[in-house]
Amino acid sequence: MWLFKYLFTNLYRALQSANGRRLLWLFFRYAGQPRHRLTTIPFLRYRFQVPDPLSFVWQFKEIFADESYRFLTDAAKPVIYDCGANIGTSLAYFRQTYPQARIVAFEADPDIGAVLARNLQTNGINDVEVINKAVWIHEQGLDFGSGEADGASMFSETGRRLVPSVRLRDYLLRETRIDMLKIDIEGAETEVLVDCSDALAHIRNLFIEYHAYIGHPQTLGLITRLLENQGFRYYIDSNQSRVRPLVNHRYRGNDLMDLQLNIFAYRP
CATH class of the missing domain: 3.40.50.150 (Vaccinia Virus protein VP39)
Known part of the structure; x- marks a missing residue:
């Protein structure tokens, strides 16, 4: 378990909370999309227009996951x-x-x-x-x-x-x-x-x-x-x-x- 936590600290931490797991889904779904294009992203009970999908995913990490x-x-x-x-x-x-x-x-x-x-x-x-x-x-x-x-x-x-x-x-x-x-x-x-x-x-x-x-x-x-x-x-x-x-x-x-x-x- 400690080796797993050391090698995969961020993944391990994300899996411990519901919003951490949602963050992983957002990374999978949106982080690879073209940058700097207005996109509508649903998350939690919200539906936001975002000017850049990857920047939004980092915002979700800092604000809702962390x-x-x-x-x-x-x-x-x-x-x-x-x-x-x-x-x-x-x-x-x-x-x-x-x-x-x-x-x-x-x-x-x-x-x-x-x-x-x-x-x-x-x-x-x-x-x-x-x-x-x-x-x-x-x-x-x-x-x-x-x-x-x-x-x-x-x-x-x-x-x-x-x-x-x-x-x-x-x-x-x-x-x-x-x-x-x-x-x-x-x-x-x-x-x-x-x-x-x-x-x-x-x-x-x-x-x-x-x-x-x-x-x-x-x-x-x-x-x-x-x-x-x-x-x-x-x-x-x-x-x-x-x-x-x-x-x-x-x-x-x-x-x-x-x-x-x-x-x-x-x-x-």
Whole structure:
């Protein structure tokens, strides 16, 4: 048994839960389909339009199989802020897991935002305040590049345009308590967090997807120091499993980004 677990850790782990087994089916059914084509995928009790089947399968793994966004709360109606809601997979999970929650979601990419709106309406995921603007450090707009599937960012060179923006700090200061703040904004996270550093005192749980782009400074230390100064405990995880990292400097052969990490922060 231990040899089996060592050799087939991911498969063994997936087989232990219903959503893990569903993940294996999704990989078998959709991971080999042509990339970056709008596809309708049924899963659980939902039916989502997805711009890229493989990216969606990885989303299902992180959100529903691994439950990376699950948090503990004693609030009857927890407050959840989802920055970088993409096509709504995380919103489906939040609404399903915390049915009484008040949810505020932000999505910068106008095209992905349209898919997000259709998915919420089609699947009856109600009472979500969706703001189709980029989370940023001011309200003057953000020079933003579209990307395939979930790769749109301020660093993308494809289809660049000025998109509307909001200053996240202003939204956070309007709340007296936020039970979960999810930040997956493709490279804008450091500047946004620094701008919000004086507005994090009432955040109970925080998820940050950290990105480091080639040719730009790495700022992981800045984020971890900020979390420490604000009284958070944190855990850092990576799904890269990069072999020979002192030789292999690229993240999955990515020509834009050389590091991606998941940071989970919580108040003890």
